[in-house]
Amino acid sequence: MKAKAITNFLSGLGVPLVINPDLVIEKNGRYYLTNPVLKQIIRQDFFYAGVFLGKVKNGKFFPSFNLLTMISKKGANRIIIDKKSAWLFICGRDILVKGVIRILGPAKKNSNVLVVNEFGECLGFGKIVGNLSNKERSNDVAVQNVSDIGDFLRRER
Amino acid sequence: MSGREFFQKRYEQIGWKLKEVNLKQAIRVNQTYSKEKNLVNRLSGLGLHLEKIPFLNNGYWVLESRVSAGATAEYLLGYYSIQEAAAQIPVSLFSNLKGKKVLDVAAAPGGKTVQLSDLMENTGVIIALDVDKRRLNALGNHLERCHVANTVVYLLDARQVSTLKLKFDRILLDVPCSGNFVTDKNWFKNRTLKDIERNAKLQREILTKAIDCLADQGEIVYSTCSLEPEENEVNMDWAVKHLDLQIQEVDCYGNEGLTSVFGKQLDSSVRLCKRIWPGETQGFFVCKLRRSKKDESKGNY
Numbered sequence: 350m351k352a353k354a355i356t357n358f359l360s361g362l363g364v365p366l367v368i369n370p371d372l373v374i375e376k377n378g379r380y381y382l383t384n385p386v387l388k389q390i391i392r393q394d395f396f397y398a399g400v401f402l403g404k405v406k407n408g409k410f411f412p413s414f415n416l417l418t419m420i421s422k423k424g425a426n427r428i429i430i431d432k433k434s435a436w437l438f439i440c441g442r443d444i445l446v447k448g449v450i451r452i453l454g455p456a457k458k459n460s461n462v463l464v465v466n467e468f469g470e471c472l473g474f475g476k477i478v479g480n481l482s483n484k485e486r487s488n489d490v491a492v493q494n495v496s497d498i499g500d501f502l503r504r505e506r
Numbered sequence: 507m508s509g510r511e512f513f514q515k516r517y518e519q520i521g522w523k524l525k526e527v528n529l530k531q532a533i534r535v536n537q538t539y540s541k542e543k544n545l546v547n548r549l550s551g552l553g554l555h556l557e558k559i560p561f562l563n564n565g566y567w568v569l570e571s572r573v574s575a576g577a578t579a580e581y582l583l584g585y586y587s588i589q590e591a592a593a594q595i596p597v598s599l600f601s602n603l604k605g606k607k608v609l610d611v612a613a614a615p616g617g618k619t620v621q622l623s624d625l626m627e628n629t630g631v632i633i634a635l636d637v638d639k640r641r642l643n644a645l646g647n648h649l650e651r652c653h654v655a656n657t658v659v660y661l662l663d664a665r666q667v668s669t670l671k672l673k674f675d676r677i678l679l680d681v682p683c684s685g686n687f688v689t690d691k692n693w694f695k696n697r698t699l700k701d702i703e704r705n706a707k708l709q710r711e712i713l714t715k716a717i718d719c720l721a722d723q724g725e726i727v728y729s730t731c732s733l734e735p736e737e738n739e740v741n742m743d744w745a746v747k748h749l750d751l752q753i754q755e756v757d758c759y760g761n762e763g764l765t766s767v768f769g770k771q772l773d774s775s776v777r778l779c780k781r782i783w784p785g786e787t788q789g790f791f792v793c794k795l796r797r798s799k800k801d802e803s804k805g806n807y
């Protein structure tokens with residue numbers, strides 16, 4: 350299936366495929382989710398279409414923020430972080446144990462997890478590198494930042 | 507034929523005295539995606555104080571800001587866009603956008619594409635074109651940030667739009683133009699009358715090709731951020747006379763279009779256009795068009 354990279358990424362976050370593969374189109378390693386109306390009129394030489402899902406580079410999948418937002422509403426593994434940590438996270442920083450308010454999902458070391466603020470809004474994702482609930486080591490890094498919405502600003506530079 | 511004095515004299519001839527303008531920052535709330543987010547209060551909590559712009563539906567002036575309006579989580583989450591106040595007007599002139607097929611001919615970096623998608627509540631289809639790949643990347647980022655799902659983008663010259671073989675219910679012609687001195691410090695130094703004439707010609711070419719793709723009963727909105735009549739009223743006069751288009755009355759901020767320009771008398775309907783001289787906003791020009799009745803009935807025979 351052409352959206353294999355996406356499926357693998359999603360299963361790592363504990364969510365089944367939430368998109369219809371027949372509506373996924375690919376161009377230069379970039380994946381887009383269309384809908385039946387768009388699919389009907391789209392020409393091969395499009396530049397961008399529908400919902401950008403992410404890109405595959407050197408065999409690795411880099412999800413878009415649209416995809417992360419979609420799966421955060423579908424019960425993906427995630428952590429909820431406090432206000433200060435949320436701000437630092439979108440500035441590209443890692444998350445310390447003390448910034449984690451709640452953990453939803455198994456939170457296994459070395460697995461990916463969505464990062465969500467107090468309003469339930471997805472700010473990106475990271476890799477679990479520490480013990481999320483070890484309050485004695487509250488200044489340790491719990492989740493390494495892999496990708497955050499501050500990237501929209503960094504891209505434009 | 508260039509320089510500050512040259513243009514100042516031209517503006518005086520058409521009734522405006524050149525003055526310095528300090529542009530206020532404005533944002534536009536993306537209604538579809540930020541519903542029930544209590545956005546204005548949330549932003550005020552961050553030290554971003556807003557005031558509703560009286561002549562716009564979803565526009566706010568940024569009165570005071572402790573944080574950059576373009577760097578809040580709310581901005582990055584797509585709840586609002588930074589969009590100059592006058593630039594919010596063209597899209598607001600279309601009627602009933604929901605479920606329609608819409609063409610945005612010169613779309614990058616996408617401020618108005620996102621606004622269209624918002625008013626369409628992400629239904630229907632937008633086809634967005636531009637010839638500048640770097641600006642199209644910015645458009646893609648903008649669409650992703652604002653969760654736009656109904657748009658297909660092509661790197662395509664608007665004059666080739668017929669190759670898409672589609673008919674559109676609404677066409678936005680936010681055409682490439684000479685801009686104005688409010689948003690470009692070196693405008694008077696860099697611009698000549700020749701540039702303006704070249705842009706006016708390109709605009710007429712784009713307009714001519716675009717109307718071939720207009721569905722019966724379709725609507726066109728033509729806009730520029732140029733103050734130069736050649737790119738505005740004179741082109742609309744030409745469209746009325748050569749393309750069987752009719753100018754529609756619109757209810758929005760701005761002055762009547764000029765009907766007498768440097769000694770030339772234009773079609774009286776050109777006064778229905780809106781000319782926005784710099785002041786509260788940057789300079790802008792908008793005009794809504796439809797096929798003239800006689801042309802529509804021609805198509806029915």
Ligand SMILES: C[S@@+](CC[C@H](N)C(=O)[O-])C[C@H]1O[C@@H](n2cnc3c(N)ncnc32)[C@H](O)[C@@H]1O
Nearest residue numbers: 612613614615616617618636638663664680682
């Ligand atoms: C006024 S800007 C458009 C702003 C855009 N509508 C927005 O709201 O963000 C004009 C755009 O026209 C594009 N352009 C210039 N010549 C063009 C052509 N022949 N066909 C399509 N786009 C063109 C430029 O690259 C530029 O991005």
